Amino acid sequence: MAGDIILRVEDLEKRFGGIVALDKVNLEIERGKVTLLIGPNGSGKTTLVNVISGFYKPDGGRVLFKGRDITGMSPHEISKLGLVRTFQIPKPFTNLTVLENVLTAADSPGENVYLAGLARRLWLGFEKRAAARAFEILGWVGLDHMWDRRSGELSGGQMKLLEIARAIMKGAEMIIMDEPAAGVNPRLAGSIMERIKYLAREKGITFLIIEHRIGLVKEYVDRVYAMSMGKVIASGKPDEVLNNPVVLESYLGG
Numbered sequence: 001m002a003g004d005i006i007l008r009v010e011d012l013e014k015r016f017g018g019i020v021a022l023d024k025v026n027l028e029i030e031r032g033k034v035t036l037l038i039g040p041n042g043s044g045k046t047t048l049v050n051v052i053s054g055f056y057k058p059d060g061g062r063v064l065f066k067g068r069d070i071t072g073m074s075p076h077e078i079s080k081l082g083l084v085r086t087f088q089i090p091k092p093f094t095n096l097t098v099l100e101n102v103l104t105a106a107d108s109p110g111e112n113v114y115l116a117g118l119a120r121r122l123w124l125g126f127e128k129r130a131a132a133r134a135f136e137i138l139g140w141v142g143l144d145h146m147w148d149r150r151s152g153e154l155s156g157g158q159m160k161l162l163e164i165a166r167a168i169m170k171g172a173e174m175i176i177m178d179e180p181a182a183g184v185n186p187r188l189a190g191s192i193m194e195r196i197k198y199l200a201r202e203k204g205i206t207f208l209i210i211e212h213r214i215g216l217v218k219e220y221v222d223r224v225y226a227m228s229m230g231k232v233i234a235s236g237k238p239d240e241v242l243n244n245p246v247v248l249e250s251y252l253g254g
């Protein structure tokens, strides 16, 4: 595959007792692209992203991020390298503003005292650079006009965008998202996906998403990987993969 490969998975294996959840999985994710991972229930999608992000240790194979072997590293170490799963970031504090919630996602040296002193330090201008960066990122996700609103006032869709903004503030170069379109109406799902596509194209952020509502997201993704029974059964452009008879059959079989 052409382009800069940010994530490479080689012959990844994971078993749970007698269940082979990952059976020599290989994949390549290109930087600045949106990749969709699909497959029927139990096909191994969640296990795959759990192994990639360090939540499970594999029984075989390797995960390379930016050319570096990250196999077996902790989720925290992996996220510090720039590979972030949105659910790793604590839920936004509903009583803090949108801007404050982006600021608290940053891995600052004084992480724990940061929250307590946040308002005062902001007021004193000590975190000017962080605030400028947070503002910039809010612009990228289209929430800058909401910066001083309490996060509890955001809609479900805006909350997803805030999650993405916080991941980027944390230093994410690649973001893994479970079901970005879940729980929001189709029109809103489209606008979230539009934003994800923009962040990939214009800002070079790489996305790997798992989404069951394939019809809602397929037009926004660059590449699809389809899994079935622990294996990758097809990969390529969305239309190719989604019309592949083997992929269609894997859903019927489930």
Ligand SMILES: Nc1ncnc2c1ncn2[C@@H]1O[C@H](COP(=O)(O)OP(=O)(O)OP(=O)(O)O)[C@@H](O)[C@H]1O
Residues within 6 Å of the ligand: 016, 019, 020, 021, 039, 040, 041, 042, 043, 044, 045, 046, 047, 048
């Ligand atoms: N912690 C676990 N312990 C035991 N078995 C597990 C565990 N996690 C996953 N499995 C099994 O591994 C297989 C793959 O499951 P996985 O959750 O990765 O599939 P999935 O494609 O994410 O499914 P879904 O779309 O339903 O979330 C299934 O047979 C599942 O029962």
